[in-house]
Amino acid sequence: MRPASDKIPQPTLSRLTLYLRCLRRLAREGVNTISSAKMEAHCGIVPAQIRKDLSYFGEFGKPGAGYDVQHLLARLTEIMQLDREQRIAIIGAGNLGAALAGYAGFAQSPFRIVGIFDNNFNKIGRMLWNHEILDLQRLSEINQHMRANIGIIAVPAEAAQEVADQLLKSGVSAILNFAPTLIEVPPDVAVRNVDLTRELEVLCYHLDRLTSSPQDASPNDDQ
């Protein structure tokens, strides 16, 4: 085992979230133990990769038996910091921001949307789901008590950089950026980009080049 914060490959972190999803289902189904080989059937990652990924964080398995589902689930949840509430501010109350705000998948998750912001005066004050749309100008001020640590950027590309800057000034230290542009942040801030158009464009490249084209598992990924 290594001291856990050595330096973990990004693809490993991305796969860890996949293992978590599997383990949650296995736990729900009452499975007690699982081997890396059986896990492959559930998540599509080859056993050697699963073992290597887990080995970055400790020795969780029992030779001859495999992994204890509950225990591994608990440890990975802790490692990914999903054992505590994670507070999200959504910036942009357009189509996408509204869809994200209403995403049902957050219900039994550590993610909690604590605020939705926009700079459009026609939207500020209106309700979106059960949230009042707040004035983007007041982000820093409001986040002093709101204490979101994750920001989701769902604004047009032109506004993304400025929104990112404001998020960081407000104390957010991780950003999920849906705007179709790269944002620049200091190196101590984590950013992930989700870019619809780029994904579609990559798909187009593969069209009608069908023979032996490979697949993807979101690396940036990212896939």
Next chain:
Amino acid sequence: MRPASDKIPQPTLSRLTLYLRCLRRLAREGVNTISSAKMEAHCGIVPAQIRKDLSYFGEFGKPGAGYDVQHLLARLTEIMQLDREQRIAIIGAGNLGAALAGYAGFAQSPFRIVGIFDNNFNKIGRMLWNHEILDLQRLSEINQHMRANIGIIAVPAEAAQEVADQLLKSGVSAILNFAPTLIEVPPDVAVRNVDLTRELEVLCYHLDRLTSSPQDASPNDDQ
């Protein structure tokens, strides 16, 4: 130069879409020529990487001068098959499907949403933006004249695999999957996954491990 379909690294394809975005802006701004070094300032990719990426597809640059913006833009657009209309079917008229259907970014793009499908009888027949929501049961039949070649899955995880199967039966050969589950498809089908929860979970890992954490450029990411 290589025969263009040798085997292109996925990260290269993903970056190509970034170069395209830059080139479109440069073209709009009237810039005639750009070197890989100046390009770095616009897209954040190091010059050697840009040159290597482009070299997979041909020799587009002039030593001493750089790349002709218009010419490179035209060639990359062609290579990515963005010089022709690409027809998209969206499956799922929930929050996300509706947001995607209304995405303004498709306006001046080769992407055209040709149909939105759902299996909920309360939604079928209603209008979403300027599209009637169609019966998912009739996907194959309708797509015979609709001729979508790209499918976007915006349904709950439980339904994703079945929707994927139906899309493929309907003649679609590339899929953008927003459902939080892996879908299995034959190897001649291109799939990209966009998974909100996984992205957020990866961000959580980085929280409060701020010192010297790296960034991402969506290779799935994609990181």
Next chain:
DNA sequence: ACTTGTGAAGCATTTCACAGCC
């Protein structure tokens, strides 16, 4: 008998560094 954890090998991608061209 079965399975883990892990060095070492293998493969993929990025970066270097420079010959050649404008």
Next chain:
DNA sequence: GGCTGTGAAATGCTTCACAAGT
């Protein structure tokens, strides 16, 4: 002088294969 295209080196990630544990 400035820039490209590209072999070769460096880095990063995945897979192999096996000793060790149960």
